[in-house]
Amino acid sequence: MEASASIKSVVSNLKKEFTIEFRNRFAVNVALSFAAISTIAISLALGGIPISPKMKAVLFWIIMFFSAMNGLSHIFTREEEEGTSLFLRLNVTPESILSSKLIFNIIIFLLLQIIITPLYIFFLQVEIKSIIPFLLTLFTGGLSLASITTILAAIVAKAGGKGSLFTIISFPLVLPVLWIVINSTFISLDKQNYYQYNNLLFLLAFSATIIAVSFLLFKYIWLEE
Amino acid sequence: MISILILTDPANSDIHILQKNSKMPKNKKLFHIKAELLSKKYLKFTVFKNIKFTIKTGDSIAITGPNGSGKSTLLKLIAGIEKPTSGVIEYFYNDQAVNQEQLIRYLGFISPTISPYNELTGLENIQFVIGSRDINNINTEELLKRFELYKHKNKRLKYYSSGMKQRLKLLISILHDPPILMLDEPGSNLDQNGKDIIYSYLNSERNKKIIIIATNEEEEAKLCNGSISFN
Amino acid sequence: MKIAMLVYILMPLSIILAFLWVPPAQFLGEASRILYFHVPVAMVSVIAFFVSGIYSIIYLYDKEKKYKLLEEKSFNSARIGILFTILTIITGSIWAKISWGTYWNWDPRESSIIILLLIYLAYFSLRSALSNNSNKNMLTSTYLIFAMIVVPFFVFIIPRVYPSLHPDPIINANREINLEEKMRLTLLISVISFTMLFFYIFNLTNKLSIITDKIEEKNYEE
Numbered sequence: 001m002e003a004s005a006s007i008k009s010v011v012s013n014l015k016k017e018f019t020i021e022f023r024n025r026f027a028v029n030v031a032l033s034f035a036a037i038s039t040i041a042i043s044l045a046l047g048g049i050p051i052s053p054k055m056k057a058v059l060f061w062i063i064m065f066f067s068a069m070n071g072l073s074h075i076f077t078r079e080e081e082e083g084t085s086l087f088l089r090l091n092v093t094p095e096s097i098l099s100s101k102l103i104f105n106i107i108i109f110l111l112l113q114i115i116i117t118p119l120y121i122f123f124l125q126v127e128i129k130s131i132i133p134f135l136l137t138l139f140t141g142g143l144s145l146a147s148i149t150t151i152l153a154a155i156v157a158k159a160g161g162k163g164s165l166f167t168i169i170s171f172p173l174v175l176p177v178l179w180i181v182i183n184s185t186f187i188s189l190d191k192q193n194y195y196q197y198n199n200l201l202f203l204l205a206f207s208a209t210i211i212a213v214s215f216l217l218f219k220y221i222w223l224e225e
Numbered sequence: 226m227i228s229i230l231i232l233t234d235p236a237n238s239d240i241h242i243l244q245k246n247s248k249m250p251k252n253k254k255l256f257h258i259k260a261e262l263l264s265k266k267y268l269k270f271t272v273f274k275n276i277k278f279t280i281k282t283g284d285s286i287a288i289t290g291p292n293g294s295g296k297s298t299l300l301k302l303i304a305g306i307e308k309p310t311s312g313v314i315e316y317f318y319n320d321q322a323v324n325q326e327q328l329i330r331y332l333g334f335i336s337p338t339i340s341p342y343n344e345l346t347g348l349e350n351i352q353f354v355i356g357s358r359d360i361n362n363i364n365t366e367e368l369l370k371r372f373e374l375y376k377h378k379n380k381r382l383k384y385y386s387s388g389m390k391q392r393l394k395l396l397i398s399i400l401h402d403p404p405i406l407m408l409d410e411p412g413s414n415l416d417q418n419g420k421d422i423i424y425s426y427l428n429s430e431r432n433k434k435i436i437i438i439a440t441n442e443e444e445e446a447k448l449c450n451g452s453i454s455f456n
Numbered sequence: 457m458k459i460a461m462l463v464y465i466l467m468p469l470s471i472i473l474a475f476l477w478v479p480p481a482q483f484l485g486e487a488s489r490i491l492y493f494h495v496p497v498a499m500v501s502v503i504a505f506f507v508s509g510i511y512s513i514i515y516l517y518d519k520e521k522k523y524k525l526l527e528e529k530s531f532n533s534a535r536i537g538i539l540f541t542i543l544t545i546i547t548g549s550i551w552a553k554i555s556w557g558t559y560w561n562w563d564p565r566e567s568s569i570i571i572l573l574l575i576y577l578a579y580f581s582l583r584s585a586l587s588n589n590s591n592k593n594m595l596t597s598t599y600l601i602f603a604m605i606v607v608p609f610f611v612f613i614i615p616r617v618y619p620s621l622h623p624d625p626i627i628n629a630n631r632e633i634n635l636e637e638k639m640r641l642t643l644l645i646s647v648i649s650f651t652m653l654f655f656y657i658f659n660l661t662n663k664l665s666i667i668t669d670k671i672e673e674k675n676y677e678e
Contacts (some may be wrong), residue, residue: 005359012356020344023381057423080308084339090334091397092357093326119444151602155595159585168581172574173602176609206609213605220516220594267590307590 006096013100017075021108026078028037028108031071035116036218043123056126057186061178062119064145066167067103067112072149074168075101076157085157096152102211105153106146113142126189133195134188140203141181147207151214154221177206181206202212232252256318256331256435257281258303263312272298273455275313282404285427285436286352286448290455297336297409300454303437304407318404330358333398340390343383347374347393350382350396351400358401372396372422387414395423401403412442418442443450445450459656466649473642477567492642494547496650501572504537504654508579509604512597525665527593530600531583533662536654538576546567559647568610575603633674 021027044057051059079085088097118137120126128134149170156166184199251435260393264275272295280286288296301307303314307324314324318331341350349403369375374390375386385393400408406427412420427448438445446452458608481488511530518526548566549559560566582599586592 008359009357012353014355015356016342016345016349019349020342043658058510082343083338084338084342086339087341089306089340090304090329090332091354093329107309148606152599153496155599157583158589158591159582159593162585165585169578169599172571172578173606175574176516176606176613179613202609202613209605209609210602217516217598217601218310220598224306225591225594 008095010099013096017104026036027071027074027184031112034070035067039120039123053189057182061119061182068145068149069167073153074103076153080157086102094219094222102150105150109146110144114137129187129192130188136200137184140200144177144203144207147210254404256284257429258316260314263309266310282435283432284451285431285449287449287452288439299406300409300431300439331404333386333403333406335398337393346379346381348378354397354400360401362455368396388419391415407437412445461651463656470646470649478574478638478642490547492646496647498544500654501537501540501544504533508533509600512600515597528665529662536657541573621629
């Protein structure tokens, strides 16, 4: 009975998150606008000058990183801003809250990637030599980014969530992910039939660890001491 | 049974006890809350000190006093939303201890600072809580009619008047039929009709629950059979 | 205090050894003496980080509040840590300029010390943003724990992704981590004395925290 109650709770919460996001579309709009503007700005500034695959990989993930910064912290700060944080705290268990917000952020970020990537490929004339590794990197990198940003969003929301605090505290912890994911993307742009899975394993391990520790520590962040 | 409230040496307020008699609850779900030496400081400013009480099912307590005297704080402390600076508060359901994490199952809480989702409709908010709490066998339609919200169930909360919001908040807080109901200024923002609806609900549930109301209104204090007043 | 005595003896000793006793290295010459300061400072900046992290973990576990001021101690360690991190960067840059010609190269170890600096800065930013929050200690502690968890991932990546410029080989002719006897001894003493220095300063700051806390309590009670 316990498990099905939790699943029901998580589903309810997910439904709520998606409904709200669909109705005011704030996070998605901001992130997408940012990504679109950056991509176009870069393409414009380059004016057709070719850049190396390494450079393309780097720029791609910089755009991804800042899109995440713009779009993913919203999930917790909007609860605080609208006064629904206590409402949530009184009606839903912390585990369900974290699960639903984590799943939501992961799905939203993957959606963002699905939209941003073709845009980027189009504007910067990116040629992908190994498609499957590229997509796998995209997915695992997105998973890692979404996991770490969710728990940090929870922390920052309690701190008032203003301005660039979220970016300041996220950047150092996201760096390992960026490093690996840029390298992996670069190789998939550069070499054909590239199948090296160490990087992907690293990212999956990272995501798993972060998610596990998030569940352990979420209570301390969410509930008052 | 008469509960005894003993209060010693409050830091900056006199606290008086007014106790009338309370009735024995008819069903077997007995809840009781016990607090000892409860005190709260905000960054070393003492709000209250050394509060002690025992509250049982069937008691309805009004916390009264001027604004800023600590009524809401005490309410939040009992609800577990804030922690006391020192002292202990314990909860027992049928004599089994209940810890803070489990408390949300037994608690309904309404306050001006707690708001359901403005972007969701009344009905969606209700369904959200029903799903989150895994509530079964509930007649939502009947409840909506009782609180006169049936016509507005498909309107988003941001279009509700403050009176409608208040009634919805109460409705949501009782969906899981909590043995403890805590209300912070329930009558604020309500017209007489709204107040009647809420007070009649409280009256009907008084003997089966613990009801704690933080209020300035005499009408609400009269609903209760005990009180703590901060002066 | 025993630690004070140790520091007062060891520190001057290691300075004398580093400048007067130990012979200069083969390729770098006199400039190699910076080794005896750069390595210990780097080690201390990492130790300080882990000390902060451990205090954070204990803080979360200590539900009965048996130990006091754990979060303040974590903060004290972090303050010393960031100081040593900056020193590491400075001494490292000087050495880099002399050995390889440029002050900064994004060599893996250089990158990791920058990460450490960024983590410290993030921690301090978070802490000040939370200054009015009643849950401040919990939040800063959890952040530090996450930082601690991410660090091993970093340590794992770095050697694999980039070849290292960091010159264990340059100290002597063979490409082995082989220091001559005297150098090894000096380095050891230097490391110990800087570590003792860290704990000495840490101790002092903790005492200061206790006193400050008591003064605050008195102020509010009036």
